[in-house]
Amino acid sequence: MPASIPIDATEDQLAAVTYNSDGLVPAIVQEEGTGQVLMMAWMNEESLRKTLETGRTWFWSRSRQEYWCKGETSGDRQYVRSAAYDCDGDTLLFVVEQEGKGACHTGNYSCFYRPFGPEGDTGHAGR
Template identity: 50%
Template sequence: MHWLDNVAWNEDGLIPAIAQDAASGRVLMVAWMNREALQLTAARQTATYWSRSRNKLWHKGEESGHVQVVKEIRLDCDGDVVILQVEQQGGIACHTGRESCFYRVLAQEGDAPQWEIRDAVLKDPTHIYSKGSGHE
């Protein structure tokens, strides 16, 4: 059996992929992979995802230069989620110019919880993306 046959792909042929900083353990982002993206990621040791909005492969860092060098790939017990342990080039994983896509924290503000931004923008996204897409 081929190693990719052990993956429990969803009805769209995708699997969620969590990118985690290999050194700090911080979750940087969550994206999707199809069979080809996971195979390319394993072969090249750089993260490749499937863009659902653009319906095409997305090589992380192809536009921004913020490549994710893959140190390890793990499959969960159900076979339906992968975690990529990565070295994030440039220290920015998020299209907003932040280290992580998880930069908002739910904070109690009086009677109503509010999302509070906790991480600073490290680089203005308009200086990262040449096509003005603001997202890889």
């Protein structure tokens, strides 16, 4: 089983994150080793702090209006290996060790399994 490893972020680094008018920032989740983009979800300040403190990905559900820790119900947990924010501070990037069958609630490994173009007709891309 992978280990949770907290990430020490400074208050200055956390203050550099820019949230939208709803208090949210997009968080891209990428797989360690392969570089595959697994998913994008929203974080607010509290879920970002929880993610960094616990070493597990925490997000804010806009539809349910609640926090959720990836994999708590599915078993498909994500263990953060690195975290970064972009040059404008308005997008987060998490590199994770993915546990289980994948990141997508549909059962696909990645949420980005539907390419545009002729490949998109098959409905499956990647793993």
